[in-house]
Amino acid sequence: MTDFVSRSADVPVGTTFPWIADGFALGGDYSPEQWPESVWVEDIALMTEAGVNSLNVGVFSWGLLEIADGVFDWGWLDRIMDLLAEAGIGVNLATPTAAPPMWLMQAHPEIATVNQHGVRNSQGGRLGWYPSSATFRRYALRMVEAIATRYATHPALKLWHVSNELGNENAHSYDDETGRAWQVWLEKKFGTIEALNDAWGSAFWGHHYTAFTQIVPPRYTSTSHNPGLLLDFERFTSDALLDYYLAEREVLRRVTPNIPITTNFMVQNHPNGLDYARWATDVDLVANDHYTMGNDPETYGELAFSADRVRGMSGGDPWLLIEHSTSAVNWQPRNRAKAPGELTRNSLAHIARGADGALFFQWRQSTAGSEQFHSSVVPHAGARTKIFREVTALGKTLQGIREVVGSRVQPSQVAILFDYHSAMALKSGAKPTIDVNSLDVALAMHRELTARGIQVDVVHPSSPLAGYTAVLAPTLFLLAAADAASLSSYVENGGHLVVTSFSGIVTEHNRVIEGGYPGALRDLLGVRVEEFFPLFEGDTVGLAGDITGDGSWTGTIWSELMEVTTASVVARYTSGELAGLPSITLREVGAGTAQYVSTQLDRPSTGALLDLLIDRAGLTPVAPADRGLELVRRVAVTTDTDAAPTTWLFAINHSSGPLALDATGLDLVSGTRFTSGGSVAAGAVAVIREDTV
DSSP: OOOOOOTTSSOOTTOSGGGTOSSSEEEEEEOGGGSOHHHHHHHHHHHHHHTOOEEEEOTTOHHHHEEETTEEOOHHHHHHHHHHHHTTOEEEEEEOTTSOOHHHHHHOGGGSOBOTTSOBOOTTSSSOSOTTOHHHHHHHHHHHHHHHHHHTTOTTEEEEEESSSTTTTTSOOOSHHHHHHHHHHHHHHHSSHHHHHHHHTTTGGGOOOSSGGGOOOOOOOSSOOOHHHHHHHHHHHHHHHHHHHHHHHHHHHHHOTTSOEEOEEOTTOGGGOOOHHHHGGGSSSOEEEOOOOTTOTTHHHHHHHHHHHHHHHTTTSOEEEEEOOSSOOSSSSSOOOOOTTHHHHHHHHHHHTTEEEEEESOSBOOSSSTTTTSOOSBOTTOSSSHHHHHHHHHHHHHHHTGGGTTOEEOOOSEEEEOOHHHHHHHHSSOOSOTTOOSSHHHHHHHHHHHHTTOOEEEEOTTSOOTTOSEEEETTOOBOOHHHHHHHHHHHHTTOEEEEESSOSOBOTTSOBOSSSBSGGGHHHHTEEEEEEOOOOTTOEEEEESGGGTTSOEEEESOOEEEEESSSEEEEEEOSSTTTTSEEEEEEEETTEEEEEEOSEEOHHHHHHHHHHHHHHHTOOOSSOBOTTEEEEEEEOOOSOTTSOOOEEEEEEEOSSSOEEEOOOEEETTTTEEEOTTEEEOTTOEEEEEEOOO
């Protein structure tokens, strides 16, 4: 078994995935306990045919392993682990704590989460526990110890998969035990109750506290809660779940010190978000779940943004797409099936952006249970299906491009700043409109840059910025003072910054910065906003000026009453209540520029704004190509400084027609030479080992 070295150590990139698979990881969640053992033989034969080499096993199996309190039955798991080892398929073995067994729920119903109305959830769902429950933790860690001891030296074991989607159903609980844990967390953070009162501004509505024991979780009230309290409850929840993960990790590390450990993130799960940028330092391999939304006509754009976020959290190291779907899911209002070829494009788009594996939920489609209509590798209709054929073809493609494993995505010229704390602050408390969120503008900008062949990093505001030619700060509602100072230094040293509306508004305690908006960036941008003028649903405002040329741009959702202090006005509102007043500004600072956009531009206007940034900053596409061709370059990691590293250009065509690409090299997908002036066919993907100059 490969010796394990923590990801946080100084380990050469590319050493992670030999733990998981030989080449790119391909496979997914496998639930053999749902099927007669006679089906297992067929499953393994089909896995071999499809090129599967990595499976998540045992995710929801606690009640089938510990059949009564302290009574274990390992027989079926022993047998499937042995069969998978014989077939050369690695196992990411789950600690099955996502699904408390029915005997535990019956004996200790108090472990279940409690909603804001004080109603305790009943059995029947999943993640039916809260992380501050001492009772649940006692039983769960006993289960973790038992399964780790049982399979510590098993040859199939490649990775520990801790629980499942922590926080998905148990992101919040409002019970008394959680309340006491929150009080301890608050006292540790603030030190004194006076400091908490000051940070939250608790004098408002007379919410002054004289002891931490007076603070309760934000349970239902007929009015809104304090925004500072709400933000800290989100932070506490993330930390409580992280603490639970670390408790499981401690057991696993003690029993199996040579096996890496991870848990599956859900970085786009905004309603119940966790501080994954912090969590990423505590996993040995960053792993993420991603599912496209069927009602999004550009699902591939949101996918690209998500993958770039995950790469930012992994520090550029290869990461694992540990769950995605072969086709339709079952939990959206209307569940769209994927078109022919979409499965392959989705998988390779994640890999282009740094994933060294693509696993599906799940292997065989369930015939019973709440996810019986969720797609799988082997559908209800069996292996003679579009889906199974496409997964098998994907397996062959991954074998053909396996030389890319361990490489890194080329550093980008552009960064988009995205922060959990800002997103949570924006959703914590009443705001001027319900239509503003932390994702929409960031995603629109990312999509427009991607359509132009420009690669983007999505990083935390505290990340080093010196290597970026341009930085975008879209709807960055909360911005710490140190990060604001970093942006000022970045611009003064020649960087090009674009900030959009409702950014820099509050401190880390969710308190508004006085003196005019955008408080944290007011001096850098050279503007002072007096008042917000949100727009009603369907309303728009026109913009025109030097940057719009002869045309007019369109703003939606939002507008601001702004005065200019040291910046130049480059566009004004042409309609609405602010007609004639400044809407977009530009300020030269040192060797760089700082631009402010006081509305949410529609997509065409966003693209036009970014075209001007591209010209001003001298941004270049990954390769010359037709607009709409998704381009990402991965670069081999080498210690040979005398030779140019090998590079692979991923070109993904989501359109219905061919798109031209100026590149030369061997297309590892087709096995043919790609020459300058060539094109990528409609719906196709090329992975070109580029010729060295």
